[in-house]
Amino acid sequence: xxxxxxxxxxxxxxxxxxxxxxxxxxxxxxxxxxxxxxxxxxxxxxxxxxxxxxxxxxxxxxxxxxxxxxxxxxxxxxxxxxxxxxxxxxxxxxxxxxxxxxxxxxxxxxxxx
Amino acid sequence: xxxxxxxxxxxxxxxxxxxxxxxxxxxxxxxxxxxxxxxxxxxxxxxxxxxxxxxxxxxxxxxxxxxxxxxxxxxxxxxxxxxxxxxxxxxxxxxxxxxxxxxxxxxxxxxxxxxxx
Numbered sequence: 001x002x003x004x005x006x007x008x009x010x011x012x013x014x015x016x017x018x019x020x021x022x023x024x025x026x027x028x029x030x031x032x033x034x035x036x037x038x039x040x041x042x043x044x045x046x047x048x049x050x051x052x053x054x055x056x057x058x059x060x061x062x063x064x065x066x067x068x069x070x071x072x073x074x075x076x077x078x079x080x081x082x083x084x085x086x087x088x089x090x091x092x093x094x095x096x097x098x099x100x101x102x103x104x105x106x107x108x109x110x111x112x113x
Numbered sequence: 114x115x116x117x118x119x120x121x122x123x124x125x126x127x128x129x130x131x132x133x134x135x136x137x138x139x140x141x142x143x144x145x146x147x148x149x150x151x152x153x154x155x156x157x158x159x160x161x162x163x164x165x166x167x168x169x170x171x172x173x174x175x176x177x178x179x180x181x182x183x184x185x186x187x188x189x190x191x192x193x194x195x196x197x198x199x200x201x202x203x204x205x206x207x208x209x210x211x212x213x214x215x216x217x218x219x220x221x222x223x224x225x226x227x228x229x230x
Binding site (some may be wrong): 003031089092101103104105 | 114127146148149154155156157158161163169172173205207209216217218219221222223224
Protein backbone atom coordinates (compact mmCIF):
# COMPACT_ATOMS: atom_id res chain seq x y z
CA UNK A 1 0.00 0.00 0.00
CA UNK A 2 0.87 3.66 -0.08
CA UNK A 3 3.55 4.96 2.28
CA UNK A 4 3.99 8.71 2.84
CA UNK A 5 7.07 10.03 4.59
CA UNK A 6 7.24 13.60 5.86
CA UNK A 7 10.18 15.74 7.00
CA UNK A 8 11.04 17.46 9.19
CA UNK A 9 8.98 16.44 12.20
CA UNK A 10 9.50 19.85 13.81
CA UNK A 11 10.42 23.16 12.26
CA UNK A 12 11.06 26.47 13.95
CA UNK A 13 11.32 29.67 11.91
CA UNK A 14 11.33 33.35 12.70
CA UNK A 15 8.39 35.46 11.70
CA UNK A 16 8.78 36.59 8.12
CA UNK A 17 11.03 33.71 7.10
CA UNK A 18 10.01 30.91 4.75
CA UNK A 19 9.20 27.35 5.77
CA UNK A 20 9.47 24.24 3.62
CA UNK A 21 8.02 20.82 4.42
CA UNK A 22 8.81 17.83 2.24
CA UNK A 23 6.99 14.57 1.60
CA UNK A 24 7.68 11.48 -0.45
CA UNK A 25 5.22 8.80 -1.49
CA UNK A 26 5.62 5.25 -2.72
CA UNK A 27 2.63 4.43 -4.92
CA UNK A 28 3.03 5.67 -8.48
CA UNK A 29 -0.76 5.41 -8.89
CA UNK A 30 -1.30 8.28 -6.43
CA UNK A 31 -2.71 11.30 -8.20
CA UNK A 32 -3.96 13.69 -5.52
CA UNK A 33 -1.80 15.36 -2.89
CA UNK A 34 -3.49 17.54 -0.27
CA UNK A 35 -1.97 19.41 2.65
CA UNK A 36 -3.81 19.82 5.94
CA UNK A 37 -3.24 22.20 8.81
CA UNK A 38 -4.20 21.23 12.34
CA UNK A 39 -4.23 23.80 15.09
CA UNK A 40 -3.97 22.64 18.67
CA UNK A 41 -7.13 20.80 19.74
CA UNK A 42 -8.81 21.31 16.37
CA UNK A 43 -9.62 19.14 13.40
CA UNK A 44 -7.34 18.97 10.33
CA UNK A 45 -8.38 21.37 7.58
CA UNK A 46 -7.32 21.51 3.96
CA UNK A 47 -5.06 24.43 3.06
CA UNK A 48 -3.98 23.51 -0.45
CA UNK A 49 -3.95 20.52 -2.77
CA UNK A 50 -2.39 19.53 -6.07
CA UNK A 51 -3.25 16.95 -8.68
CA UNK A 52 -0.83 14.86 -10.67
CA UNK A 53 -1.30 16.81 -13.89
CA UNK A 54 0.05 19.99 -12.28
CA UNK A 55 3.61 20.68 -11.16
CA UNK A 56 3.01 23.69 -8.95
CA UNK A 57 0.11 25.50 -7.33
CA UNK A 58 0.10 28.72 -5.36
CA UNK A 59 -2.42 30.37 -3.06
CA UNK A 60 -1.22 33.65 -1.58
CA UNK A 61 1.61 32.80 0.84
CA UNK A 62 1.47 29.05 0.39
CA UNK A 63 2.56 26.95 -2.56
CA UNK A 64 2.92 23.28 -3.29
CA UNK A 65 5.23 21.64 -5.80
CA UNK A 66 5.02 18.11 -7.15
CA UNK A 67 7.69 16.00 -8.80
CA UNK A 68 6.00 12.83 -10.01
CA UNK A 69 9.19 11.31 -11.35
CA UNK A 70 10.89 11.54 -7.99
CA UNK A 71 7.62 10.92 -6.10
CA UNK A 72 7.95 13.88 -3.84
CA UNK A 73 5.98 17.02 -3.10
CA UNK A 74 6.63 20.01 -0.90
CA UNK A 75 4.77 22.75 0.92
CA UNK A 76 6.25 26.24 0.90
CA UNK A 77 5.05 28.97 3.24
CA UNK A 78 6.48 32.43 2.69
CA UNK A 79 6.43 35.43 5.03
CA UNK A 80 5.46 33.24 7.95
CA UNK A 81 3.25 34.65 10.67
CA UNK A 82 2.56 33.47 14.24
CA UNK A 83 -0.85 32.16 13.15
CA UNK A 84 0.94 29.74 10.81
CA UNK A 85 2.08 27.83 13.91
CA UNK A 86 0.36 24.44 13.73
CA UNK A 87 0.91 20.84 12.69
CA UNK A 88 0.94 20.31 8.94
CA UNK A 89 0.15 16.98 7.30
CA UNK A 90 0.78 15.93 3.75
CA UNK A 91 -1.28 13.15 2.20
CA UNK A 92 -1.53 11.11 -0.97
CA UNK A 93 -4.52 9.51 -2.56
CA UNK A 94 -4.46 6.53 -4.86
CA UNK A 95 -6.64 6.27 -7.90
CA UNK A 96 -9.57 3.97 -8.54
CA UNK A 97 -12.86 3.28 -6.80
CA UNK A 98 -11.17 1.91 -3.68
CA UNK A 99 -8.86 4.84 -3.23
CA UNK A 100 -7.92 6.03 0.24
CA UNK A 101 -6.10 8.97 1.75
CA UNK A 102 -2.76 8.17 3.40
CA UNK A 103 -1.14 10.80 5.62
CA UNK A 104 2.41 11.61 6.57
CA UNK A 105 3.36 11.79 10.23
CA UNK A 106 3.09 15.56 10.44
CA UNK A 107 5.37 18.57 10.90
CA UNK A 108 5.02 20.84 13.89
CA UNK A 109 5.77 24.37 12.68
CA UNK A 110 6.60 27.00 15.27
CA UNK A 111 6.82 30.61 14.12
CA UNK A 112 8.68 32.71 16.63
CA UNK A 113 8.57 36.49 16.97
CA UNK B 114 -18.34 22.48 9.43
CA UNK B 115 -21.63 21.18 10.80
CA UNK B 116 -21.77 18.76 7.85
CA UNK B 117 -19.84 16.02 9.62
CA UNK B 118 -20.29 15.33 13.29
CA UNK B 119 -18.85 12.83 15.69
CA UNK B 120 -20.20 11.62 18.99
CA UNK B 121 -19.31 11.45 21.74
CA UNK B 122 -16.58 14.11 21.90
CA UNK B 123 -15.03 12.50 24.96
CA UNK B 124 -15.30 8.96 26.27
CA UNK B 125 -13.70 7.07 29.12
CA UNK B 126 -14.18 3.33 29.14
CA UNK B 127 -12.76 0.31 30.87
CA UNK B 128 -10.57 -2.36 29.34
CA UNK B 129 -12.62 -5.11 27.75
CA UNK B 130 -15.76 -3.05 27.16
CA UNK B 131 -17.32 -2.53 23.77
CA UNK B 132 -17.41 1.07 22.58
CA UNK B 133 -19.01 2.59 19.51
CA UNK B 134 -17.99 5.93 18.08
CA UNK B 135 -20.52 7.58 15.82
CA UNK B 136 -19.98 9.60 12.67
CA UNK B 137 -22.66 11.33 10.64
CA UNK B 138 -22.33 13.46 7.50
CA UNK B 139 -25.01 15.44 5.70
CA UNK B 140 -23.34 15.92 2.31
CA UNK B 141 -24.03 12.42 0.92
CA UNK B 142 -20.31 12.01 0.32
CA UNK B 143 -19.50 8.56 -0.99
CA UNK B 144 -16.21 8.17 0.89
CA UNK B 145 -15.88 7.99 4.65
CA UNK B 146 -12.83 7.28 6.78
CA UNK B 147 -11.79 6.58 10.34
CA UNK B 148 -8.35 7.72 11.51
CA UNK B 149 -6.65 7.56 14.85
CA UNK B 150 -4.19 10.24 15.87
CA UNK B 151 -1.35 9.46 18.22
CA UNK B 152 1.74 11.50 18.99
CA UNK B 153 4.52 10.62 16.60
CA UNK B 154 2.27 8.64 14.28
CA UNK B 155 0.20 11.30 12.62
CA UNK B 156 -3.14 10.18 11.24
CA UNK B 157 -3.36 6.46 10.69
CA UNK B 158 -6.19 4.99 8.69
CA UNK B 159 -8.27 2.38 10.50
CA UNK B 160 -11.07 1.64 8.04
CA UNK B 161 -12.59 3.35 5.07
CA UNK B 162 -15.67 3.06 2.92
CA UNK B 163 -16.17 3.96 -0.72
CA UNK B 164 -19.98 3.69 -0.54
CA UNK B 165 -22.78 2.17 1.52
CA UNK B 166 -22.15 -1.51 2.23
CA UNK B 167 -18.55 -1.24 0.97
CA UNK B 168 -15.81 -1.11 3.60
CA UNK B 169 -12.13 -1.95 3.62
CA UNK B 170 -9.27 -2.15 6.05
CA UNK B 171 -6.74 0.59 6.43
CA UNK B 172 -3.34 0.54 8.07
CA UNK B 173 -4.38 -0.36 11.64
CA UNK B 174 -7.73 -2.26 11.57
CA UNK B 175 -7.11 -4.84 14.32
CA UNK B 176 -9.57 -4.59 17.19
CA UNK B 177 -12.01 -2.40 15.26
CA UNK B 178 -15.21 -3.09 13.36
CA UNK B 179 -17.13 -0.79 11.03
CA UNK B 180 -20.38 -0.85 9.17
CA UNK B 181 -22.04 1.40 6.64
CA UNK B 182 -25.66 0.52 6.08
CA UNK B 183 -26.49 4.13 5.17
CA UNK B 184 -24.42 6.61 3.20
CA UNK B 185 -24.50 9.21 5.95
CA UNK B 186 -23.39 7.06 8.89
CA UNK B 187 -20.13 5.25 9.54
CA UNK B 188 -19.88 3.95 13.12
CA UNK B 189 -16.63 2.56 14.50
CA UNK B 190 -16.81 -0.15 17.16
CA UNK B 191 -14.05 -1.27 19.46
CA UNK B 192 -15.12 -4.81 20.26
CA UNK B 193 -13.05 -5.19 23.43
CA UNK B 194 -11.24 -1.98 24.27
CA UNK B 195 -7.56 -2.08 25.20
CA UNK B 196 -5.33 0.63 26.64
CA UNK B 197 -3.43 0.81 23.35
CA UNK B 198 -6.64 2.08 21.75
CA UNK B 199 -6.51 5.24 23.85
CA UNK B 200 -6.32 7.90 21.15
CA UNK B 201 -8.07 10.72 19.36
CA UNK B 202 -10.31 9.36 16.63
CA UNK B 203 -11.25 11.39 13.56
CA UNK B 204 -13.93 10.58 11.07
CA UNK B 205 -13.73 12.17 7.62
CA UNK B 206 -15.74 12.21 4.42
CA UNK B 207 -15.01 13.08 0.82
CA UNK B 208 -16.42 12.93 -2.63
CA UNK B 209 -14.91 11.60 -5.81
CA UNK B 210 -15.05 13.61 -9.00
CA UNK B 211 -15.48 11.76 -12.23
CA UNK B 212 -15.30 8.38 -10.53
CA UNK B 213 -11.53 8.53 -10.66
CA UNK B 214 -10.87 7.95 -7.05
CA UNK B 215 -10.39 10.20 -4.09
CA UNK B 216 -9.39 13.56 -5.48
CA UNK B 217 -11.25 16.19 -3.54
CA UNK B 218 -11.10 17.68 -0.07
CA UNK B 219 -11.69 15.40 2.89
CA UNK B 220 -13.71 17.04 5.67
CA UNK B 221 -12.99 16.00 9.21
CA UNK B 222 -15.25 15.73 12.20
CA UNK B 223 -14.32 17.36 15.52
CA UNK B 224 -12.72 14.21 16.83
CA UNK B 225 -13.46 11.87 19.72
CA UNK B 226 -10.97 11.62 22.55
CA UNK B 227 -11.15 8.07 23.85
CA UNK B 228 -9.43 6.96 27.04
CA UNK B 229 -9.32 3.29 27.96
CA UNK B 230 -8.51 2.69 31.62
